[in-house]
Amino acid sequence: MDTSWRxxxxxxxxxxxxxxxxxLNSTSSVRALKDWAPNRIDIDLQPTQKAExxxxxDMLKNKKGLEKLQDIYSPFQLPEVLTYRxxxxxxxxxxxxxxxxxxxxxxxxxxxxxxxxxxxKGDSPTGVSQDDAKIGQFFWFASHETGHAMFDIFDLPIWGxxxxxxxxxxxxxxxxxxxxxxxxxxxxxxxxxxxYISDYRTNREVQIRLAGFSSNHxxxxxxFYDLMCMAYGAEPDKFANLTDEGYLPPxxxxxxxxxxxxxxxxxxxDIVPHLDYEMAKNIWxxxxxxxxxxxxxxxxxxxx
Numbered sequence: 001m002d003t004s005w006r007x008x009x010x011x012x013x014x015x016x017x018x019x020x021x022x023x024l025n026s027t028s029s030v031r032a033l034k035d036w037a038p039n040r041i042d043i044d045l046q047p048t049q050k051a052e053x054x055x056x057x058d059m060l061k062n063k064k065g066l067e068k069l070q071d072i073y074s075p076f077q078l079p080e081v082l083t084y085r086x087x088x089x090x091x092x093x094x095x096x097x098x099x100x101x102x103x104x105x106x107x108x109x110x111x112x113x114x115x116x117x118x119x120x121k122g123d124s125p126t127g128v129s130q131d132d133a134k135i136g137q138f139f140w141f142a143s144h145e146t147g148h149a150m151f152d153i154f155d156l157p158i159w160g161x162x163x164x165x166x167x168x169x170x171x172x173x174x175x176x177x178x179x180x181x182x183x184x185x186x187x188x189x190x191x192x193x194x195x196y197i198s199d200y201r202t203n204r205e206v207q208i209r210l211a212g213f214s215s216n217h218x219x220x221x222x223x224f225y226d227l228m229c230m231a232y233g234a235e236p237d238k239f240a241n242l243t244d245e246g247y248l249p250p251x252x253x254x255x256x257x258x259x260x261x262x263x264x265x266x267x268x269x270d271i272v273p274h275l276d277y278e279m280a281k282n283i284w285x286x287x288x289x290x291x292x293x294x295x296x297x298x299x300x301x302x303x304x
Contacts, residue, residue: 035079036077036078036079036274037077037078038074038075038076038077038078038276038279039074040076040077040078040080040081040082041069041070041073041074041076041078041081041082041083041084042070042081042082042083042084043066043067043069043070043083043084043085044083044084044085044086044087045057045060045061045066045085045086046085046086046087046088048087048088048109049088050088050109052113053088053109053110053113055116056109056112056113056116057086057109059116060086060112065138066084066086069084069139069142069146070084072173073146074279075275075276075277075279075280076150076274076275076276077274077275077276078153078274079153080102080103080153081102081103082103082104082105082146082149082153083102083103083104083105084105084107084142085104085105085106085107086106086107086108086109086112087106087108087109088108088109088110089106089108089109089110089111090110091108091110092108092110092111092113092114093108093110093111094106094107094108094111094141094142094144094145095145095148096145096146096148096149096152098152103149103152103153105142105145105146105148105149106145107141107142107145111141112138115133115134115137115138115192116134118133118191118192119133119134119191120133120191128187128188128191129184129188131188132184132185132187132188132191133188133191134188135184135185135188136174136184136185136186136187136188136189136190136191137188137189137191137192139173139174139185139189140170140174140185140188140189140192143169143170143173143174144166144167144169144170145166146169146170146173147165147166147167147168147169147170148162148166150169150271150274151165151166154270154271154274156270164226167223167226167227168226168230168263168266169267169271170189171186171189171226171227171230171231171263172230172263172264172267174186174189175230175231175234175235182231182235182238183231183238183239186227186228186231186239189227190224190227190228192220225248225249225252228242228247228248229248229252229253229255229256229259229260230256230259230260230263232248232253232256233256233257233258233259233260233261234260234264236256236257
């Protein structure tokens with residue numbers, strides 16, 4: 001979705017450096033991989049029947065947005081074909097479900113159109129460009145739904161809310177798109193929640209409808225801070241500006257390294273065994289994040 005896009009870099013430190021190989025013989029209850037294979041990602045760019053959405057369809061086609069998703073997730077060894085589909089839906093949404101037994105991720109043109117219309121007019125005060133907001137949100141939504149797909153296909157147990165787990169999967173992927181890309185992608189992905197955060201900062205009297213708390217998705221404000229914490233926990237130096245600029249409160253920051261390590265452990269234990277390692281080396285750029293095995297195992301007492 002951006003002419004400056006380059007081939008996605010690795011989500012490699014937690015995946016390819018010291019995590020992947022040691023877990024291939026894990027006692028984790030994963031299915032036998034002999035009948036599973038990479039390159040089982042399909043794409044379905046459906047035509048739109050709405051004139052106002054034609055530009056979104058054409059941009060995806062010209063920028064090869066779905067092909068880039070296909071490229072990112074092709075190293076995953078799957079027992080069946082997973083399809084990324086874009087279509088008219090009549091609402092701003094994205095979802096994963098099985099249709100006639102086949103796993104399909106649907107990204108609605110209405111959602112992508114909303115992204116296009118709500119990106120910053122120029123570079124935002126926090127340095128988020130239009131391209132960052134477009135690409136970050138597109139890959140965030142797609143990766144969130146991919147998380148749901150992987151949980152289903154790999155038959156993974158989930159402790160807590162599945163929507164939170166899918167957020168964690170998406171954030172982890174974006175964080176590992178390479179050192180140069182991750183900060184842009186994280187900030188771009190978080191742009192969707194900017195208005196909610198701004199409301200709280202400028203209007204202390206703002207109210208939330210009670211029904212909002214009954215959703216199986218976390219509140220936008222919570223999802224925003226979870227993503228910021230994940231980024232800071234992965235690279236405290238690189239994302240130090242999140243605390244300096246007030247986006248990550250000092251009460252949350254001390255536990256973020258532990259939170260990231262917990263997520264990285266879950267990813268390496270349940271997801272990494274399903275990767276074609278040699279293929280991943282050829283596709284993902286090898287940009288290393290810290291070795292999570294050396295991170296503190298328990299959070300500071302005050303942060304618990």
